[in-house]
Amino acid sequence: MVKAQIKIQQMLFMLLAITLFFVLVGIFLLVLGSSGLKKSAIELQEKNALMLVTRLANSPEFSCEESFGSNKINCVDADKVIMLIQNSKKYDGFWGASNIIIRKIYPEIDGEIVCSLSNYPNCNIIKVYSENNDGADVSNFVTLCRKESSGGEYYDKCELAKMSVSYELR
Amino acid sequence: MINKKGQKQKLRIFSAIRGKSGQEEFVGFGLIMIVVAVVLLIFVGFALKKNSNAELVESYEVESFIQTMLQYTTDCEDNLEFLSVQKLIFDCRENEKCLDGRNTCNVLNETLEKIIDASWNVETGSLVKGYELIVLDESVEMIKIQKGNSTNNYKGSKQIFSKGSNTIEIIFTTSY
Numbered sequence: 610m611v612k613a614q615i616k617i618q619q620m621l622f623m624l625l626a627i628t629l630f631f632v633l634v635g636i637f638l639l640v641l642g643s644s645g646l647k648k649s650a651i652e653l654q655e656k657n658a659l660m661l662v663t664r665l666a667n668s669p670e671f672s673c674e675e676s677f678g679s680n681k682i683n684c685v686d687a688d689k690v691i692m693l694i695q696n697s698k699k700y701d702g703f704w705g706a707s708n709i710i711i712r713k714i715y716p717e718i719d720g721e722i723v724c725s726l727s728n729y730p731n732c733n734i735i736k737v738y739s740e741n742n743d744g745a746d747v748s749n750f751v752t753l754c755r756k757e758s759s760g761g762e763y764y765d766k767c768e769l770a771k772m773s774v775s776y777e778l779r
Numbered sequence: 780m781i782n783k784k785g786q787k788q789k790l791r792i793f794s795a796i797r798g799k800s801g802q803e804e805f806v807g808f809g810l811i812m813i814v815v816a817v818v819l820l821i822f823v824g825f826a827l828k829k830n831s832n833a834e835l836v837e838s839y840e841v842e843s844f845i846q847t848m849l850q851y852t853t854d855c856e857d858n859l860e861f862l863s864v865q866k867l868i869f870d871c872r873e874n875e876k877c878l879d880g881r882n883t884c885n886v887l888n889e890t891l892e893k894i895i896d897a898s899w900n901v902e903t904g905s906l907v908k909g910y911e912l913i914v915l916d917e918s919v920e921m922i923k924i925q926k927g928n929s930t931n932n933y934k935g936s937k938q939i940f941s942k943g944s945n946t947i948e949i950i951f952t953t954s955y
Contacts, residue, residue, distance in 0.1 A: 750847040
């Protein structure tokens with residue numbers, strides 16, 4: 610009788626242990642699986658954000674194309690953009706973004722000076738398009754190039770800037 | 780009669796031994812289970828920790844930063860134009876001087892330091908804890924700029940470009 614009880618107890622323990630083991634393995638696999646999913650979701654989000662800013666920076670309205678030597682990647686023609694902001698209303702809904710701002714990072718200028726035709730290029734913020742302040746914000750480094758004059762001659766001046774794009778969350 | 784008694788005693792001893800070994804088996808099995816459970820929990824813990832850190836890192840920014848930095852126009856002029864950082868690296872390699880007599884390597888170092896300092900804030904409380912820029916000329920260290928702390932959670936990018944047979948590597952890493 611005692612022996613049989615011990616046997617039953619042994620089996621019970623064994624079953625419990627096996628169940629516990631499989632539950633733990635299951636949890637481990639679930640965590641691994643969800644971490645992979647999360648990682649790919651973040652990567653996709655990053656790619657989309659990069660693509661949005663890169664797409665805009667390399668679009669004909671912004672891109673340097675071949676005005677500053679060879680074709681540059683992520684290069685924004687500041688002279689072109691400063692003229693574009695006069696007509697930004699015509700681009701309502703065209704870029705798929707609610708705000709497009711280019712902020713000069715280097716060389717640094719004291720304070721925040723919004724660019725207009727009267728103060729350009731002595732400014733550091735170009736508000737290309739501004740619809741509202743809501744939505745997610747993505748940004749990326751871009752080269753901000755313009756034609757600068759020195760001693761009566763023109764040369765290419767490229768500076769460091771960050772292009773921020775806000776888009777409405779759906 | 781004596782034989783029967785002896786046999787009974789022997790049986791008792793055997794069953795006692797068997798019972799003891801059974802208990803030992805239980806203890807051993809229990810110990811194995813505990814070890815397996817602890818190992819699994821450690822794995823789960825690591826997986827969760829790794830996850831929370833990955834969200835903060837945005838590698839594309841680092842990649843774009845190197846590209847943009849290389850295109851920046853410095854105030855060092857040669858006979859033709861104001862040099863970009865990329866051209867200045869090659870001039871520095873050949874120990875050239877700017878038109879105003881400054882050493883190209885000094886200008887390069889100074890410009891790179893200022894650019895990175897303006898672009899990546901490593902002050903206390905900011906997301907980025909530190910950065911490191913290494914410029915390699917044929918795998919030999921040419922420039923190294925470092926600020927802040929280096930952590931295990933980092934993201935970096937490498938860009939290789941060449942002029943003639945010379946290859947320059949730029950490695951930029953940010954710690955979070």
